[in-house]
Amino acid sequence: MDWFKLSLQLNKFPINRAQKALEEIQEIPEKQYETYLLEKRKEIVEYHLKNNRFYKDFFGKSNFTTWSEVPVMTKPDLQQKLENRLSKGFTKSTAYIGKTSGSSGTPFIFAKDKFAHALSWAGFHERYQWFGIDLNKSLQARFYGIPLDLYGNIQERIKDRISLRRRFPIFDLSEEKMEKFLKRFQRSDFSYINGYTSAVLLFAKFLASKNLILKEVCPNLKLCIVTSERLFKKDKELMQTVFGVPVVNEYGASEVGLIAFENPKNEWIINSEDLFLEILDKNNQAVPYGTEGRIVITSLYNKAHPMIRYDIGDSGILSSKSTAKTPILEKLIGRTNDIAKLPEGKVVPGLTFYYVTKSIIEDTGSIKEFIVNQNAPDSFKIEYVSKENFSKNQEQKILQAIETYVGKNLKVTFERKDTLKRSKSGKLKQFTSDL
Structure with missing residues (x-):
């Protein structure tokens, strides 16, 4: 059919x-x-x-x-x-x-x-x-959010069933949930994955930690x-x-x-x-x-x-x-509105800040996700998901890179979290500004 x-x-x-x-x-x-x-x-x-x-x-x-x-x-x-x-x-x-x-x-x-x-x-x-x-x-493996109210949830699941989509809700992306995702791939003939980049990437990192190739688990992919x-x-x-x-x-x-x-x-x-x-x-x-x-x-x-x-x-x-x-x-x-406004009128794309920070953080190999938030013209907060806090040396490397590529005399704080806040739809906004 x-x-x-x-x-x-x-x-x-x-x-x-x-x-x-x-x-x-x-x-x-x-x-x-x-x-x-x-x-x-x-x-x-x-x-x-x-x-x-x-x-x-x-x-x-x-x-x-x-x-x-x-x-x-x-x-x-x-x-x-x-x-x-x-x-x-x-x-x-x-x-x-x-x-x-x-x-x-x-x-x-x-x-x-x-x-x-x-x-x-x-x-x-x-x-x-x-x-x-x-x-x-x-058959689609769908890494998206889903309405949490009863009527909206049922309606979306009916649409998924008719449209050959199987939902992988992304509001909980813990390792325990990833294990359940993996089992679904093991027992289903999914042809393709479709989803928000950050959630799909997190699943990929989980597989990498297990030394698994998903197509070997799910040959139809x-x-x-x-x-x-x-x-x-x-x-x-x-x-x-x-x-x-x-x-x-x-x-x-x-x-x-x-x-x-x-x-x-x-x-x-x-x-x-x-x-x-x-x-x-x-x-x-x-x-x-x-x-x-x-x-x-x-x-x-x-x-x-x-x-x-x-x-x-x-x-x-x-x-x-x-x-x-x-x-x-x-x-x-x-x-176009993802910009960082710095003291003395300097404006840089928020993505610049993210690129720099990302390249340093990836060297640790243990960071699952992170976001950057600007809460004042000279102040930024980096929230990240990891099993361990950054070391002083890691923080110093990030601060040096920010000074080189973004600007000097900026205040940067770090906060490790178990999960990061997503929008109602499940998207992870990588850079935000309170200004």
Whole structure:
């Protein structure tokens, strides 16, 4: 039975029509692809100007003339009642309704028309097949959070069962729980892993401590997909070694669907079929390939709710090898609000602090996880999970690296914990700032 199709059809998502539409889009020649994107952008703007009062007011006028005049939309712009943002002819019962994770600190409820949602899933299905994963038949080991209330928990588990997913809840990642995870792999024919990077990495480190190769335990395993959090090169190498299968990056967001997926050549191929992705500077102007900027996305088929020139809150770089039909995300740098503001006005990406600290901490070999929090302009706290406290020598090495790469005269404290605080969804935010 085609479980993937069945799960969507039960919710009245037209997956057959979406898959056919996706094939037709992919058949458009490269020379004509820019024209396709221009037409779809114009079409979706004009549709919402005609059918969406919220968007018409937001746009500021009734007619579309040039793309550069289309205003950029931010998350706070969408933090108002969904009823005010739905297009004519759509209701909460006739559209797909979702909520963003809130990892950016700015959650909101959104809507997608059912064809647009089905088209997103058709894209996921097609990309997974690059690695021999068939969503209709392949069993997924899902390292995610899960609603803890009774109704939400039951509802999610039913969805998992229909969608060939088996949940590995990540709110408890103790060694005892990891042992139970391992036993599930020993007795199940999982085809692939899908989950938050930090949780999957912790499982990989557990396997490494046991000198185990997961594919030898679970021979049907073909792939590991990580999402929602940064994947570092060394961590990827560790995962591939202990899992015995390729590890690929998936970049997506609930409000727009699949954004980019890593192909077998280790290139992040951007979804150009139902999305249009731009890299913009602070003045909302497109930057050249190879230049860092804000990631701004247009959903070309969502008629239920405008997602047009939507600033998703991430920054990245497009590869110089990109074309209109095959744009390549050279680098996903991280959330634009993940920055450390130091005394005297200096600003550095929070990830810089994390990179430096990570490289030193990994030398100990005993650190499972850690996060960095800025609680004052000159003050940082490093929380970590380990069987033992850092030695004075280890702390000194970290402080020296921070002084070299981040800044001088910074106060850094260390706190060992049994577990680290995760968001309600189960994500581990690697750098946070209280400022």
